[in-house]
Amino acid sequence: MRKGDWKLIQELNRSIILNKIRLDGPISRIELAKGNRISPSTVAAAVQELIREGYVTEIGRGESSGGRKPILLRFAPDNHFLFAASISNTVIEVAQLNLEANILRKESAPVGTRQGEGVIELMLGMIDRFVTETGSLDACIGIAVTTPGVVNVEQGVVYYNSKLRLNDVPVKQLVESRYGIKTWVENDTNSLVLAERRFGSYSSFANLIYIMVGNGIGAGILVNDMILRGKLGGAGEFGHTSVNRSGIRCECGNVGCLENSVSWPAVHSRMMAAMASGRQTLIHDLTGGDISRIEPAVYKEALSREDRLAMDITEEIAEHLGAGIVNLVNLFNPGAIVLGGNVAQDNPILLHKVEEHISRYAMRILKDDLVVGQSSLGDDGKLIGAAAVVLQDLFQFSLT
Numbered sequence: 001m002r003k004g005d006w007k008l009i010q011e012l013n014r015s016i017i018l019n020k021i022r023l024d025g026p027i028s029r030i031e032l033a034k035g036n037r038i039s040p041s042t043v044a045a046a047v048q049e050l051i052r053e054g055y056v057t058e059i060g061r062g063e064s065s066g067g068r069k070p071i072l073l074r075f076a077p078d079n080h081f082l083f084a085a086s087i088s089n090t091v092i093e094v095a096q097l098n099l100e101a102n103i104l105r106k107e108s109a110p111v112g113t114r115q116g117e118g119v120i121e122l123m124l125g126m127i128d129r130f131v132t133e134t135g136s137l138d139a140c141i142g143i144a145v146t147t148p149g150v151v152n153v154e155q156g157v158v159y160y161n162s163k164l165r166l167n168d169v170p171v172k173q174l175v176e177s178r179y180g181i182k183t184w185v186e187n188d189t190n191s192l193v194l195a196e197r198r199f200g201s202y203s204s205f206a207n208l209i210y211i212m213v214g215n216g217i218g219a220g221i222l223v224n225d226m227i228l229r230g231k232l233g234g235a236g237e238f239g240h241t242s243v244n245r246s247g248i249r250c251e252c253g254n255v256g257c258l259e260n261s262v263s264w265p266a267v268h269s270r271m272m273a274a275m276a277s278g279r280q281t282l283i284h285d286l287t288g289g290d291i292s293r294i295e296p297a298v299y300k301e302a303l304s305r306e307d308r309l310a311m312d313i314t315e316e317i318a319e320h321l322g323a324g325i326v327n328l329v330n331l332f333n334p335g336a337i338v339l340g341g342n343v344a345q346d347n348p349i350l351l352h353k354v355e356e357h358i359s360r361y362a363m364r365i366l367k368d369d370l371v372v373g374q375s376s377l378g379d380d381g382k383l384i385g386a387a388a389v390v391l392q393d394l395f396q397f398s399l400t
């Protein structure tokens with residue numbers, strides 16, 4: 001065995017041991033060795049290192065099964081931190097999180113009309129403030145940046161995001177050279193599917209699809225616990241799958257893309273058109289007739305009060321989205337489908353209609369035990385998603 005290989009194995013063992021302590025702690029060294037088929041001496045050496053670096057603490061003695069009572073170990077998530085930056089087409093959020101992906105503080109700023117470099121500058125300015133306020137970065141284990149679009153994770157380059165005009169932007173290099181901290185770049189829905197699996201309610205699903213139904217549409221696809229990326233990192237561009245050959249032209253070059261019929265801008269423009277045509281709807285009352293106040297929350301409020309316009313729009317979304325999801329179910333045979341984003345989150349009527357569609361049209365054997373639910377991560381999902389990307393590296397989840 002070459003020396004480099006041995007070091008890699010040591011690091012992997014260390015990650016496996018750390019994750020085991022996180023999940024099963026308080027736990028003794030003996031139990032760690034038993035459960036992971038790693039030799040007691042390897043466990044002892046790794047634990048020693050983890051204690052010295054502050055990832056693990058000893059918390060006294062547990063029950064003995066004969067002989068001396070063993071010392072118990074516990075994960076210490078607050079001795080280190082990470083920064084997460086989530087770019088979306090409308091807002092940038094930056095947060096500092098502990099190693100359990102709990103948010104310590106956060107900030108957000110609207111993207112406005114910024115594009116290309118302007119978007120990256122806005123994000124760097126926000127991270128600058130966090131870094132200044134934090135002082136020392138000694139306890140910082142990494143920075144994660146997530147964005148919609150096609151991302152090369154090895155090089156940390158955003159290849160393509162049409163709305164923000166990000167083309168071949170070397171984000172990893174820009175952030176690492178600025179702060180000297182290891183940086184990860186990931187597609188936003190990929191980070192979300194990872195977070196639902198590791199920190200959300202979908203921890204038992206190694207075959208999981210997260211579908212973002214918000215300002216854009218995208219999917220993060222987990223197959224046998226691995227993110228499906230494709231050759232360039234472009235897998236999961238679910239919003240640009242064709243649902244209507246006679247539909248409107250899309251900025252991706254196709255016509256009738258799913259995104260143009262189910263995203264928030266699509267819902268928004270249908271509500272505006274209906275209001276302009278004088279159609280009776282609760283949306284008039286909820287916005288006081290001011291079309292600039294049409295927000296996702298207004299649509300969902302009208303829907304919960306069974307407004308006819310909101311119901312009709314939801315019916316249409318469910319039809320198109322449902323058809324797209326049936327294709328995903330039949331292609332990937334997931335154990336669960338998670339819906340998130342500002343159109344689908346807290347929208348039980350839409351969820352129910354989509355479920356009905358899947359139940360009617362997906363292959364029977366593939367839909368029988370399929371779980372369809374909403375995101376479990378709440379409003380901070382994207383930040384927890386970005387944190388999951390850094391923590392994936394620390395814990396090497398897929399090996400444990």
Ligand SMILES: [Zn+2]
Pocket residue numbers: 239240241250251252253254257259
């Ligand atoms: Zn398209």
